[in-house]
Amino acid sequence: MSTTKGPDTIRRDWISKSLAGALLGFSLALGCSGLFARLASGMVMALKVQLTMWMVMPIWLAVLSGCFLFRSGKRAWLWLGVAxxxxxxxxxxxxxx
Known part of the structure; x- marks a missing residue:
């Protein structure tokens, strides 16, 4: 009987990765949205406001989805914190x- 871990085992640090993606991902999405609002000064105000508002969710979900690609929860917190x-x-x- 083999004692090696198979691909179907769940890693123990999934909760730290999830929290890093949810918390730091949200703040990262807000920061990107605010940065876009600052840099897009030449845009029509109605368009800029809508883009700024609606870009938060796709960025947040992309970070939340991508946080599981980190090797550990510690790395997820570190890299997302640096970002x-x-x-x-x-x-x-x-x-x-």
Whole structure:
């Protein structure tokens, strides 16, 4: 009898990956939306507002879906945290210019 893990076993860190994708993914989506709103200053206001509002959900769901591709929950938290810092840093930098 083999004691190796098969492909059908569930990893123990799925909850940390899920939380990283849900929490950090949401803040990342909001940051990307805010950055878009800042950088799209030449757009018609009605179009810019609608795009800014509706782009949050696809970004959040993409991050939430992609967070399971990380090797561990720790890496998911680390990389998504760094991505949040970059996006919100860029958002803050656009305020200076």
């Amino acid at each position: 949040n810092l970059v996006v919100f840093g860029a958002f803050a930098a656009t305020r200076l210019f």
